[in-house]
Amino acid sequence: MLNLTWRNTLRHPLRASLTILGMAVAVLAFCLLRTVVAAWYAGVDASSPVRLVTRNAVSLMSPLPLAYLPKLQAAPGVARVAYAYWFEGVYIDKRHFFPQFAASLPGYLDAYPEYLMPEDQKLALVKDRRGAAAGRKLAARFGWRLGDAIVLKGTYFQGEYRLVLRAIYTGRDLSADETQLFFHWDYLNETLKKTAPDLADKVGWFLVQVARPDQAGPVSGIIDAAFKNSLAETLTETEAAFQMSFVEMTSAILVAIQVVSWMVIGVILGVLANTMAMNARERLGEYAALKTMGFKPRHLVGLIMGESLSLALVGGTLGLALTFPAVQLFPHSVRQYFGAFEVTPLTMGLGLGVALAVGVLAGIIPAWQASRVQIAAALRKVG
Numbered sequence: 001m002l003n004l005t006w007r008n009t010l011r012h013p014l015r016a017s018l019t020i021l022g023m024a025v026a027v028l029a030f031c032l033l034r035t036v037v038a039a040w041y042a043g044v045d046a047s048s049p050v051r052l053v054t055r056n057a058v059s060l061m062s063p064l065p066l067a068y069l070p071k072l073q074a075a076p077g078v079a080r081v082a083y084a085y086w087f088e089g090v091y092i093d094k095r096h097f098f099p100q101f102a103a104s105l106p107g108y109l110d111a112y113p114e115y116l117m118p119e120d121q122k123l124a125l126v127k128d129r130r131g132a133a134a135g136r137k138l139a140a141r142f143g144w145r146l147g148d149a150i151v152l153k154g155t156y157f158q159g160e161y162r163l164v165l166r167a168i169y170t171g172r173d174l175s176a177d178e179t180q181l182f183f184h185w186d187y188l189n190e191t192l193k194k195t196a197p198d199l200a201d202k203v204g205w206f207l208v209q210v211a212r213p214d215q216a217g218p219v220s221g222i223i224d225a226a227f228k229n230s231l232a233e234t235l236t237e238t239e240a241a242f243q244m245s246f247v248e249m250t251s252a253i254l255v256a257i258q259v260v261s262w263m264v265i266g267v268i269l270g271v272l273a274n275t276m277a278m279n280a281r282e283r284l285g286e287y288a289a290l291k292t293m294g295f296k297p298r299h300l301v302g303l304i305m306g307e308s309l310s311l312a313l314v315g316g317t318l319g320l321a322l323t324f325p326a327v328q329l330f331p332h333s334v335r336q337y338f339g340a341f342e343v344t345p346l347t348m349g350l351g352l353g354v355a356l357a358v359g360v361l362a363g364i365i366p367a368w369q370a371s372r373v374q375i376a377a378a379l380r381k382v383g
Contacts, residue, residue, distance in 0.1 A: 001299065005306035008279070016311060019275045023315025023355065024322065026268035031323040031343065031351045033261035039341045040254055047240035049213035050079075051111060054206040054223055055242075057233040063202035064232050072206055075222050077215040082108035083203040085185060089152030089161065091142075098138055099180045100152065102188040109133065109182065111209050114172040121146065121167035129187050131166035135178030139168045150181070157188065159195055174342055208236065265354050272362035276308050279366070301367040308363030309356070316355025320348060 010016055054072065056062035072081045084103035106126055109115055117133065125131040132150060144150070150163040163183050171178050185203070192200040210219050220236040227234045323343055330341065
C-alpha cells in the first residue's frame with residue numbers, strides 16, 4: 001500500500017511538484033506571519049509573575065516623584081524596588097532606533113535574572129557613573145565593544161549624553177530582549193538638575209518585585225491605596241499587563257496579520273483539494289479495477305488520503321525548512337522593533353499541524369467518492 005501510494009503521488013511529476021511548491025510557499029508565509037505575531041507578544045510571554053510595574057495612573061507619559069521610593073520599599077510583601085525612565089535619545093540619526101532606559105543600576109538589572117552579565121563587567125558598570133549596559137544583539141548591530149563611547153542626543157531630555165559601554169548582557173532564554181541599552185538614572189538626574197530642574201528627581205515607573213506570584217494582587221492594591229488622593233496617583237499592574245497595554249495599541253494590525261495568515265492556508269487548501277479531485281476523477285477506472293481484485297473501500301481511502309498527506313507533508317516540511325533562512329532575511333529596519341524575532345517551537349508546531357490538517361481536509365471528499373464508486377458505472381465511463 002505504501003509503495004502504491006508513493007507511485008500515485010509521483011505519477012504526474014509536474015503537477016505534484018507545483019502542488020508541493022505551492023504548499024511550501026503557503027506554509028512559509030504562514031510561519032513568517034506567525035513569527036511576526038509571536039515577536040509582538042514576546043515581551044508579554046517573557047514577563048515574570050513576580051514583577052509589578054507602578055506608574056502614574058493618568059498616563060505613562062506622566063512621571064512619578066522619586067520620593068515614593070521609601071514607601072514602596074516599606075510595603076509588605078515587596079522584595080525589591082527599582083526605577084527607570086524611558087529615554088528617547090538619538091544615536092547617529094533617527095534611523096538607528098533602539099530602546100534606551102535610564103535606570104537604577106544595578107538593581108534594575110538584578111530584577112531580571114534572564115539577563116546574564118559577567119561579574120567583572122557588572123562591577124565596572126557600577127563604578128562608572130556614565131557606564132552603560134547593552135544587549136548582545138544591540139552591541140553586535142553597531143559593532144560596539146567594551147569601553148566604546150556612545151553619544152545620545154536627548155529629545156525629551158534635551159542635551160548630549162556621553163556614555164561608555166561597560167557591560168554586554170546576554171539572554172538566558174530565547175524570548176529575552178537583547179536589543180536594549182541601560183545607563184545610570186543618576187547620570188540623567190544630575191544633568192536634569194542643571195538643564196531642566198522641573199524634570200529632576202522623577203521617574204517613569206517603579207519596578208516592584210514580590211516574593212511570590214500570589215502576592216502580586218494584594219501588593220498592587222496596597223501600593224495604589226497608599227498613594228490614593230495624592231498629586232500623582234499610581235496604577236500598579238503585573239509586568240505582563242503592562243506589556244500587554246502596548247500590544248493592544250496595535251491590536252488591529254495583529255488581527256489583520258492573523259487573518260491573512262489563515263487566508264493563505266485557505267487558498268492552498270483549495271489548490272490541494274482541486275489537485276486531489278482531479279487525481280480521483282482520472283483514476284475512477286483504476287479504483288473499480290482494484291475493487292474487482294478484492295480491495296476494500298478502506299484501502300481506496302488509504303490510498304487517496306496517503307497521497308494527499310504525502311503532498312501536504314513534503315510541501316509543509318519544505319516550507320518549515322525555508323522559514324529559518326527567510327526570517328534572517330527580514331530587513332533590519334523591521335527586526336529592530338522586536339526584542340526577540342525568532343521562529344518559536346510553537347510556530348513550527350502550528351506550521352506542521354496546518355500542513356497535516358490541509359492534507360486531511362483536501363483528501364476527505366475524493367476519498368469518500370472513491371470508496372463509493374460502483375464498479376460497473378466506473379468501467380462504463382472508461383470504456
